[in-house]
Each structure stands twice: as structure tokens, then as C-alpha cells.
Amino acid sequence: MSTQKTYFGSLEKYQKGAVEVLADDPKNYAFSNIFEVASTSKPYEKVAVGKNLKYVIEALRAEGTSPWFACAHDEAALCMDGEIEVHYVKPDQAPVAANKEGTVKLSAEPKGTKMGWVKIRRGHQALLPAGAAYQFRAAGKPGVLLVQTILGDATVEKWAEICQTKA
Amino acid sequence: MSTVANQQGLTDKGLGYKAHSIGGFRFERDEYFAHIFYPGGRHIMPVDAFLRALMRDVAWGFFYGTVNFDNVFGTVNHYGTVEMFIGLFNEAYRSTNRHHVETFESKDLKKVFEQMLQDWVNEGFDPFAAPDETGAPFGAKKGNNTKAIQRQRMVADRMVGLPGDLGYRTDQNGYPLNRQFQDIPTDQPEVHAEPGFEKDVHAYNFFNYVARSDVTWNPSVVSCVKDSQFCATTEEHILPITHGNDRVEWFIQATDEIIWDIDDRATGKPRAKVVMKAGDVAAMPADIRHRGYSPKRSILIVWENNDGTLPQKYASGQLKPYPVEF
Ligand SMILES: [Fe+2]
Numbered sequence: 303m304s305t306q307k308t309y310f311g312s313l314e315k316y317q318k319g320a321v322e323v324l325a326d327d328p329k330n331y332a333f334s335n336i337f338e339v340a341s342t343s344k345p346y347e348k349v350a351v352g353k354n355l356k357y358v359i360e361a362l363r364a365e366g367t368s369p370w371f372a373c374a375h376d377e378a379a380l381c382m383d384g385e386i387e388v389h390y391v392k393p394d395q396a397p398v399a400a401n402k403e404g405t406v407k408l409s410a411e412p413k414g415t416k417m418g419w420v421k422i423r424r425g426h427q428a429l430l431p432a433g434a435a436y437q438f439r440a441a442g443k444p445g446v447l448l449v450q451t452i453l454g455d456a457t458v459e460k461w462a463e464i465c466q467t468k469a
Numbered sequence: 470m471s472t473v474a475n476q477q478g479l480t481d482k483g484l485g486y487k488a489h490s491i492g493g494f495r496f497e498r499d500e501y502f503a504h505i506f507y508p509g510g511r512h513i514m515p516v517d518a519f520l521r522a523l524m525r526d527v528a529w530g531f532f533y534g535t536v537n538f539d540n541v542f543g544t545v546n547h548y549g550t551v552e553m554f555i556g557l558f559n560e561a562y563r564s565t566n567r568h569h570v571e572t573f574e575s576k577d578l579k580k581v582f583e584q585m586l587q588d589w590v591n592e593g594f595d596p597f598a599a600p601d602e603t604g605a606p607f608g609a610k611k612g613n614n615t616k617a618i619q620r621q622r623m624v625a626d627r628m629v630g631l632p633g634d635l636g637y638r639t640d641q642n643g644y645p646l647n648r649q650f651q652d653i654p655t656d657q658p659e660v661h662a663e664p665g666f667e668k669d670v671h672a673y674n675f676f677n678y679v680a681r682s683d684v685t686w687n688p689s690v691v692s693c694v695k696d697s698q699f700c701a702t703t704e705e706h707i708l709p710i711t712h713g714n715d716r717v718e719w720f721i722q723a724t725d726e727i728i729w730d731i732d733d734r735a736t737g738k739p740r741a742k743v744v745m746k747a748g749d750v751a752a753m754p755a756d757i758r759h760r761g762y763s764p765k766r767s768i769l770i771v772w773e774n775n776d777g778t779l780p781q782k783y784a785s786g787q788l789k790p791y792p793v794e795f
Pocket of ligand 1: 712714759
């Protein structure tokens with residue numbers, strides 16, 4: 303039986319690897335660490351840490367209560383640190399056009415039907431279903447979410463700040 | 470007395486294995502090696518490495534782009550047809566025109582590969598398992614391991630655990646926590662769905678799900694946003710193939726550590742090493758090939774873009790091989 307411990311990162315304690323270049327530019331790998339990114343982000347800033355044409359993955363610092371967000375397509379949120387609630391509302395009137403891609407930040411909680419809520423901890427993945435509005439709430443210490451979505455109005459791109467640029 | 474030249478075949482040692490052929494390729498195995506004969510030459514690989522690579526190629530349906538079994542032999546997926554090659558992505562073979570390529574219908578090549586696995590994988594050897602978890606593949610033919618070689622790649626439509634979607638792995642259905650993930654928390658998220666919203670208000674323990682995978686280096690789709698696929702996998706020991714993708718893919722190291730060797734996709738010349746620790750995210754450009762080393766079983770998310778128009782766009786140069794400019 304193995305005695306090796308599983309190593310998880312967290313906001314408080316993470317190690318970062320690196321691109322060790324032989325004949326290459328480290329920028330080709332857009333190498334970053336989600337805990338490092340979240341440690342310098344504003345609460346719920348949706349910082350892109352991966353981009354594959356229109357698709358992105360975003361690292362979010364989950365701290366306190368987020369704005370209400372909505373999206374016309376499914377998204378997914380993986381909790382990498384902390385304990386975070388997600389509250390869902392089915393808006394009476396769609397706040398986002400059906401063909402619009404990416405997350406939209408709402409100015410307030412939309413009028414609608416309460417769909418329920420989930421509480422996720424490290425390693426848990428929650429669905430952010432198409433057409434719903436949702437809000438993150440992290441009452442305790444700050445956490446980290448990794449969101450799988452499409453590049454949208456709320457996505458923040460600051461690659462030069464977060465990625466390894468030098469060999 | 471006469472001697473007959475038998476350059477293009479093995480001396481029959483009565484080991485019980487069959488030869489398998491398709492087009493100009495013929496595969497033979499002995500106690501230690503897989504021998505690949507092709508018009509103009511032969512190639513040899515350790516049989517354990519060959520079977521582990523063959524298993525992935527079959528289970529993934531030839532995967533995305535190039536599956537290099539080693540720096541000489543492999544397959545290129547054209548999604549309906551497959552090229553099988555010798556030396557196609559090897560500078561020495563190419564510069565001396567010693568490479569050899571044949572195209573097959575995917576279903577025909579898959580059939581031959583499946584027959585070869587059925588014949589060459591002995592009882593007690595699981596090509597999907599980490600070496601420390603399984604027996605050795607060497608020696609004369611001894612039984613088979615049909616159950617191990619018929620596993621399919623698991624694919625969620627929307628997200629693991631949703632009603633009607635890919636189910637959970639549990640002790641009861643034969644997926645205990647792996648020996649190297651005994652310390653993974655198995656707690657469940659709280660889910661409070663109002664009536665009628667059970668298909669939408671959903672969460673599950675992703676780490677627990679992945680840590681129960683009984684295979685290594687076999688990405689399975691856990692969540693989708695249109696063509697964006699999170700493919701989660703547990704990694705231990707060495708990726709049995711060197712993957713030369715036909716598009717950009719990304720890695721998110723969820724636990725522990727993997728070290729990647731990055732070589733040029735076309736020539737095999739080394740370009741970089743990428744050391745990834747828990748929380749690290751890195752792109753794999755479209756013009757490289759990569760092979761990973763995972764000293765302890767680790768959770769990796771391979772993030773793929775399943776858009777079928779991409780290979781042509783990267784191959785033609787319409788898209789740059791790296792994902793972001795900054
Ligand atoms: Fe890959």
C-alpha cells in the first residue's frame with residue numbers, strides 16, 4: 303500500500319512548476335498557476351488562465367458574495383479551495399440572448415423562480431446550467447473556482463501578468 | 470543442404486502468438502518484443518511498451534492527431550481513416566526517404582489492433598494499469614485478459630452524475646479508491662434542488678470520481694460546454710505514447726505533479742520540459758508532441774476543443790500553433 307500523500311494546492315500553500323526551455327519560447331505554453339492568480343485577483347474577477355479559440359477556463363477568487371451572473375449555455379465550476387455556495391434563479395425574462403456566449407454580469411438579482419442551491423468544497427464540480435442566473439457565496443476564508451465557459455464580456459485577460467514570460 | 474533467407478519474418482519459436490497483418494504491415498511478437506515488418510524494413514519495440522500504446526490507440530479510437538508509439542511507429546487520425554506510419558515524424562527517416570505510410574479505414578485498422586490485443590495480452594497483464602498494479606506481459610502465450618482490453622473511454626454528455634448522463638464510480642459498482650488516492654476526501658456536496666430543477670441544480674465530488682478510475686492515461690469526459698471538454702484522468706508512471714495533437718490542448722494539474730517532455734511535432738527534436746504541480750495550467754501548442762511522467766498517481770484535467778474543423782485550420786497555418794499572444 304502506498305504511503306505517498308496526495309498533494310493539493312491551496313491559496314495558502316501552493317508550489318508552482320515551470321517551463322524549462324531548451325529551444326522554445328515559454329510564452330507558447332501560457333504557463334500559470336490558478337492559486338497564484340487567485341491570490342492577486344479581486345473577488346470573483348473572472349481571469350482567463352486557459353483559452354482555446356472561443357473557449358476559456360477562468361480562475362476566480364471566491365471571497366464574500368459575488369454579483370449575479372447569467373449565461374445562455376451550460377458552464378461548469380470546479381472548486382479548488384474553500385467552501386462556496388452557488389444559488390440559482392430561473393429568471394422570468396431571459397437576461398441574456400439565447401445566442402450570446404460567455405458569462406454576463408447582472409446588475410442585481412433577477413426576478414424569477416428559485417431553483418435551489420449547492421454547497422461545494424475542494425474537488426467538487428457544480429453545473430451552472432444554461433439559462434439560469436447564479437450567485438457565489440463564500441462566507442468563510444477565500445476559495446478558488448475554476449470555471450469552464452466561453453470568452454465573454456466578464457472575462458478578464460491579463461496573460462502577461464499571470465504567465466511565465468522568461469526562460 | 471540449403472538455407473532459405475528469412476529476413477522478413479521471425480524464426481518460429483512455437484510461443485503460441487499469431488502474426489497480424491494489414492496492408493503492407495505485419496506484426497509479430499515473441500517473449501520480449503513486438504516486431505513491425507513493412508515494405509523496406511522492420512521496426513522493433515519492447516512488447517510491454519507496444520501493448521500499452523496499442524491499448525490507448527484502440528480505446529481512444531485513434532484519439533486526436535498523432536499517436537506516436539515511439540519515435541518511429543504510430544498512427545495519425547483523420548477521423549474516418551487512419552494513417553499508420555514508420556518514420557513519418559522522424560527527421561532521419563524523412564531525410565533519407567526511409568519513411569513508410571499507409572492509409573486504412575479506421576474500422577479496419579481498429580479490428581486488426583483489437584485482434585492483436587486479444588491475442589498478445591496474456592492473463593494477468595492489464596495494459597491500462599500502472600506497472601506496479603499489474604503482472605508482466607512477457608513470455609509465451611498464456612491465456613488472455615479480455616475484460617481489461619475491452620474498456621471503453623467514458624464520455625459525459627453534459628456532466629457526470631446528471632440524470633441520464635454518465636454515472637458515478639463507487640465501491641459497489643467495482644470502482645474503489647485507487648491505492649494511491651486513499652487520502653482523497655470522499656465527502657459529497659450539498660445539493661438542494663427545488664422540485665423540477667433536479668436536471669439543472671447539480672454538483673458532485675469530481676476528485677472522488679476521478680480517483681476511482683481503474684486505468685491510467687485514459688482521459689474521460691466529465692463536463693462539456695459545447696465543444697469544450699474537460700477530460701479527467703489519473704496518471705501514474707509514463708504516458709505510453711507521445712501525443713502529437715492536431716490542435717492546441719491544455720493541461721490543468723489538479724493534484725500532485727507531472728513532468729512533460731516536449732519535442733517538435735514534425736521532427737522529434739527536444740524543445741522544452743514542462744514541470745506541472747497542483748494548480749498549474751499550461752497549453753500544449755499544436756506543433757509539439759508531449760510525453761508525461763507522473764511519479765505518484767495524480768489527477769490531470771486534459772482540456773480539449775472537439776471542433777472538427779480545427780485540424781485543417783492548424784495544418785494550413787490559418788491558426789497559429791500557440792493559443793494566446795501577449
Ligand atoms: Fe495530449
